[in-house]
Amino acid sequence: MRDQCLTLWRVGAASLLVAGGMLLLSPTAHAQSPAELLEKGIYAEETVGDLAAAIRVYQQVVTAANESRTAAAQAQYRIGLCYEKQGNSAEAVKAFQAVVDDYPTETELVDQAKTHLPSEPELLPVPWGDGxxxxxxxxxxxxxxxxxxxxxxxxxxxxxxxxxxxxxxxxxxxxxxxxxxxxxxxxxxxxxxxxxxxxxxxxxxxxxxxxxxxxxxxxxxxxxxxxxxxxxxxxxxxxxxxxxxxxxxxxxxxxxxxxxxxxxxxxxxxxxxxxxxxxxxxxxxxxxxxxxxxxxxxxxxxxxxxxxxxxxxxxxxxxxxxxxxHPHEETRTSVERERFTVELPPNWFAYTPSSLGDNNKSTTQLIDPDATMDARIEAGPLDDIQSKHETVREWLDASLDEYRRRSSSFELSDEGIQTIQAGDREGVVAVFEYFENDKPKKAYRAAIFGDDSAVNVRFTADKEIFETLQKSCDQILASLDVK
Known part of the structure; x- marks a missing residue:
C-alpha cells in the first residue's frame, strides 16, 4: 500500500510541476526569485525525479546569477548532479567545472564540485624503452x-x-x-x-x-x-x-x-x-x-x-x-618487397597494404619525417608495362603527359629527362613543377626496369617543402634495387 501511495504522490507532484510551469508563462503570475526557482528545481530532481525539467529550472537560476550568486552556484552544482544521474559524464564534468571557474567565492560548493571532477590519475612507471x-x-x-x-x-x-x-x-x-x-x-x-x-x-x-x-x-x-x-x-x-x-x-x-x-x-x-x-x-x-x-x-x-x-x-x-x-634515432630502415628493396633515411616509414588483391601490382606509401610529402613506389610485372611502353623513357614520357593534360602550368625542369643509376639498374628521372589549387607544387618521377619487374617512383609536395626533402629523395632512389 505504501508503494502505491508513493506512486500516486509522484504523479500528483508531476501534475503540480506542470501547473507551476503554466503559471510561469502567465503575464499576471508572481515572478519567482532565484531561491524559489532553486527549490522548484530541487523538487523536480529529488521528489518528482524529472531530471530534464530540473536542469531547465536550474539553468534559469544560473541565468539570474546577478540577483543571487549563491543560488546560481547551487543551481550550477545541481545541474552537474542531474547529468551524473543521467549517466552523461561529459556534461556533468563541464557543469562542475563551471562551479569552480564561475563561483570561486562559494568555497564550500567549489570544494564539493571538485570531488566530482577527474582527479590526477595514478600513473604507473613507463612501460616502454627509449625510442x-x-x-x-x-x-x-x-x-x-x-x-x-x-x-x-x-x-x-x-x-x-x-x-x-x-x-x-x-x-x-x-x-x-x-x-x-x-x-x-x-x-x-x-x-x-x-x-x-x-x-x-x-x-x-x-x-x-x-x-x-x-x-x-x-x-x-x-x-x-x-x-x-x-x-x-x-x-x-x-x-x-x-x-x-x-x-x-x-x-x-x-x-x-x-x-x-x-x-x-x-x-x-x-x-x-x-x-x-x-x-x-x-x-x-x-x-x-x-x-x-x-x-x-x-x-x-x-x-x-x-x-x-x-x-x-x-x-x-x-x-x-x-x-x-627499438630503433636508434639515426637508424636507416631497409624495406624489402616482392619486386624491389629500398633503404629509407632515418624517420622515414614505408607502408604496403597486406591485402593486395589479384592484380600482382602494389603501391608502397613512403612517409617522410613530417608526413608532408606524397611519396610512393608503384611496382608491377615488367611484361605488363612493356606491352605498352618498350623503354623506361617511353613509360616516363607517358606519365608526364598525364600531368600536362591535368595542369596548364606544367613545367619540366631545364635538365629534362635524365638517366640515373638506381642500385645496379639504369633508369630515368624527371623533375617538374605545376600549380594545384593555386599552390606551387614540385614533383619527381622516376622509372626503372628490372629482370621481371617495373617500378615507378613519385615524390610530390609543396615546392618549398620538396626542396628541403630532395636530398632524401635522391638517397632513396639511389638505394632502390628492382628485381
Missing part, C-alpha cells in the same frame, strides 16, 4: 588494409628539462590523408608542455601548457584560443601513452581531461575496463585489458610489463600491432 616504436596496420571490416600508424616514445631535452617526446605518424591510403603529431611531456609527471599536430585534411595546430591554461594556435587563425582549466590535462596526441600507464584492472574507471588542439577544445574522456580478453595479432597472442572509451573507441592493452597497445577500433576501422621496433 620504442609500435607499428599498426589499419583495416576495414572487409580486411582491406587502408593505412598505417606509428607511435614512438623517446627521451629528449627541452632546455635543461628532461622530457618524453611522443610522436605519431599516420597515413590513410583510400583518401591520401597523412598526419604527424609531437608532444613534449615532463619526464616525471608526464604532464604535457607543448604539442604540434599536422593533418593534411584538418590543418595544423600547436599548443602550449602553462599556469592552468592552454594556449592553442590554429594555422588559419590570427589570434590564439586560450583554454582555462583547474585540473590535470593531457594532450590528445599523448593519450595512447597515457592509457598504457594507467593502473588497469577489471572494472577500472576514470575520466581524463584531454585537449584536442586541432579542435581547440577540452574534452573529458571517460574510460572503463569491463573485462580481460585474449587476442592474437601479428606480433603474438596476449591477454589484454579491454579499454572502452565513452567516445566510441576501444583499445586492447597487454596485461604484462610492456603494456603494448595491441589493437584499437574506431569508426569502423581496426588497427592491429604488426611490429615492435
Amino acid at each position: 620504442d616504436e609500435l607499428v599498426f596496420e589499419m583495416k576495414l571490416q572487409t580486411g582491406l588494409g587502408v593505412g598505417m600508424q606509428v607511435y614512438r616514445v623517446a627521451k629528449s631535452k627541452m632546455a635543461d628539462r628532461d622530457v618524453w617526446e611522443c610522436q605519431n605518424w599516420q597515413i590513410v591510403t583510400i583518401n591520401g590523408q597523412r598526419g604527424k603529431s609531437r608532444v613534449l611531456a615532463d619526464a616525471k609527471t608526464f604532464a604535457p608542455i607543448e604539442s604540434t599536430w599536422m593533418h593534411t585534411m584538418l590543418g595544423k595546430a600547436s599548443a602550449k601548457y602553462q599556469d592552468n591554461q592552454v594556449t592553442v594556435q590554429l594555422a588559419n587563425k590570427d589570434e590564439p584560443v586560450v583554454l582555462k582549466s583547474s585540473g590535470p590535462l593531457f594532450d590528445n596526441e599523448q593519450a595512447a601513452e597515457v592509457f598504457r600507464r594507467l593502473p588497469l584492472k577489471e572494472n577500472y574507471e576514470t575520466t581524463l581531461q584531454v585537449i584536442s588542439s586541432l579542435g581547440a577544445t577540452e574534452v573529458p574522456i571517460a574510460l572503463s575496463v569491463p573485462k580481460l580478453e585474449t587476442i592474437e595479432v601479428p606480433v603474438g597472442k596476449f591477454e589484454c585489458f579491454v579499454v572502452k572509451l565513452e567516445i566510441g573507441q576501444t583499445f586492447w592493452i597487454s596485461n604484462d610489463e610492456h603494456r603494448y597497445i595491441l589493437r584499437f577500433q574506431a569508426g569502423g576501422v581496426t588497427a592491429d600491432l604488426t611490429e615492435v621496433r
Whole structure:
C-alpha cells in the first residue's frame, strides 16, 4: 500500500510541476526569485525525479546569477548532479567545472564540485624503452588494409628539462590523408608542455601548457584560443601513452581531461575496463585489458610489463600491432618487397597494404619525417608495362603527359629527362613543377626496369617543402634495387 501511495504522490507532484510551469508563462503570475526557482528545481530532481525539467529550472537560476550568486552556484552544482544521474559524464564534468571557474567565492560548493571532477590519475612507471616504436596496420571490416600508424616514445631535452617526446605518424591510403603529431611531456609527471599536430585534411595546430591554461594556435587563425582549466590535462596526441600507464584492472574507471588542439577544445574522456580478453595479432597472442572509451573507441592493452597497445577500433576501422621496433634515432630502415628493396633515411616509414588483391601490382606509401610529402613506389610485372611502353623513357614520357593534360602550368625542369643509376639498374628521372589549387607544387618521377619487374617512383609536395626533402629523395632512389 505504501508503494502505491508513493506512486500516486509522484504523479500528483508531476501534475503540480506542470501547473507551476503554466503559471510561469502567465503575464499576471508572481515572478519567482532565484531561491524559489532553486527549490522548484530541487523538487523536480529529488521528489518528482524529472531530471530534464530540473536542469531547465536550474539553468534559469544560473541565468539570474546577478540577483543571487549563491543560488546560481547551487543551481550550477545541481545541474552537474542531474547529468551524473543521467549517466552523461561529459556534461556533468563541464557543469562542475563551471562551479569552480564561475563561483570561486562559494568555497564550500567549489570544494564539493571538485570531488566530482577527474582527479590526477595514478600513473604507473613507463612501460616502454627509449625510442620504442609500435607499428599498426589499419583495416576495414572487409580486411582491406587502408593505412598505417606509428607511435614512438623517446627521451629528449627541452632546455635543461628532461622530457618524453611522443610522436605519431599516420597515413590513410583510400583518401591520401597523412598526419604527424609531437608532444613534449615532463619526464616525471608526464604532464604535457607543448604539442604540434599536422593533418593534411584538418590543418595544423600547436599548443602550449602553462599556469592552468592552454594556449592553442590554429594555422588559419590570427589570434590564439586560450583554454582555462583547474585540473590535470593531457594532450590528445599523448593519450595512447597515457592509457598504457594507467593502473588497469577489471572494472577500472576514470575520466581524463584531454585537449584536442586541432579542435581547440577540452574534452573529458571517460574510460572503463569491463573485462580481460585474449587476442592474437601479428606480433603474438596476449591477454589484454579491454579499454572502452565513452567516445566510441576501444583499445586492447597487454596485461604484462610492456603494456603494448595491441589493437584499437574506431569508426569502423581496426588497427592491429604488426611490429615492435627499438630503433636508434639515426637508424636507416631497409624495406624489402616482392619486386624491389629500398633503404629509407632515418624517420622515414614505408607502408604496403597486406591485402593486395589479384592484380600482382602494389603501391608502397613512403612517409617522410613530417608526413608532408606524397611519396610512393608503384611496382608491377615488367611484361605488363612493356606491352605498352618498350623503354623506361617511353613509360616516363607517358606519365608526364598525364600531368600536362591535368595542369596548364606544367613545367619540366631545364635538365629534362635524365638517366640515373638506381642500385645496379639504369633508369630515368624527371623533375617538374605545376600549380594545384593555386599552390606551387614540385614533383619527381622516376622509372626503372628490372629482370621481371617495373617500378615507378613519385615524390610530390609543396615546392618549398620538396626542396628541403630532395636530398632524401635522391638517397632513396639511389638505394632502390628492382628485381
